[in-house]
Each structure stands twice: as structure tokens, then as C-alpha cells.
Amino acid sequence: DAGITQSPRYKITETGRQVTLMCHQTWSHSYMFWYRQDLGHGLRLIYYSAAADITDKGEVPDGYVVSRSKTENFPLTLESATRSQTSVYFCASDRAPEKEQYFGPGTRLTVT
């Protein structure tokens, strides 16, 4: 189906473990984004990508790594998970030059 998907939808992991959240879009949108959503903080941008092999830091990049070898995929890796990274993570894509961001359904990550 066309759209933007995220996997897994729910994840529980332990402190110190590496975790990768997947994001896939079928529109060939050039821009992709990773956000985290926490109560009281709204949406905070972690990383974004303007095209394959082009990524840049957002507001809260520490502790996260991204890559974008293909236009349709934009995985987010937590190299050594911490409890403060417990959050809901949203991936989004944006078809330039329009600025409408299409969001995935989110991944709820709990770090114990």
C-alpha cells in the first residue's frame, strides 16, 4: 500500500542496548524527518534528510544516528538506549516544494 510505515509499532528494550526504528515511504518524497513526541514538549526534530545520502541534525540529535542509502528508507538508530529516550517516535516525509509533512503511525519505545 502507498504511504509511510514505521516498524516496530511498539518496542521495549533495556538501557544500553542498540535499537533501530525503521521508516519506509512509497511516494519517493525527497525530504524525510524523525521526531520524538513527549508530554509537554510537543514534537521535537531529531534528524532530517533532504535526499539519499544527505542528512542533518535537528533540535535533539544526541544519542541518535540516521542513514539514508535509499530515498524510501530512513532508519533511526539509538546506539546505546537510555531511559530518557523513552518516547513516541514519528517519521514523516515531505514532497518538495510543497511543505505538507505526512506522518507515519509512530513507534512507542520504552527503555527500561
Added chain:
Amino acid sequence: QQQVKQSPQSLIVQKGGISIINCAYENTAFDYFPWYQQFPGKGPALLIAIRPDVSEKKEGRFTISFNKSAKQFSLHIMDSQPGDSATYFCAASSDSNYQLIWGAGTKLIIKP
């Protein structure tokens, strides 16, 4: 100067009433102002957006009012319905930047 300040944090409106959510910004380079709607367990979705060349944009029961001199914009929901109960985010961006600067969100509850 990059912030977008959103108020109120939460809002309860009777069915049939008018819901009003306000946002203010400082960066005069901002030229795109969208509102996103988010239901529980879902990603945000674009509701309506405005550019500063107009002072108002209406789509059905949803209206954006824009005051360039005051650097404020607001969302009005007319004849509010229980199905409008959601969290609403305002955002802003400039032409040179595909990042959206997000407000903190408003949780709207429409009482039947």
C-alpha cells in the same frame, strides 16, 4: 527567535461552540503557517495552512486568521463537534528551510 508559542495548552468547548487556538512567532522570515491535527495513537495530519499574503483562509468549519503586524495566527473551529477532539499543533517555516518549527500543542476536548 525560532520559537512558536502556542496557547492555550488545553481547551474544553461545548458542542456547537467556537474553538480558538492561538500561536505567536518572532521570526519575520517565516512565510508558511500550517496547523496539524493529531488523534490519540495516530501521527499528526495537515489540517489547513496559510501564507502571509492573505489574512484569512477558510476550509469548511476550520479558519486560519493571520495578523502579520502582530506576528500571530490562530485556528478557529466553528460549530465544534465531539469528533474534533484532538491535539492541535501550529507550526511555521521559512522559504529557505524545510524544517517546521512546532508549537507545543493544544489538547482540545469538545463536550457533547
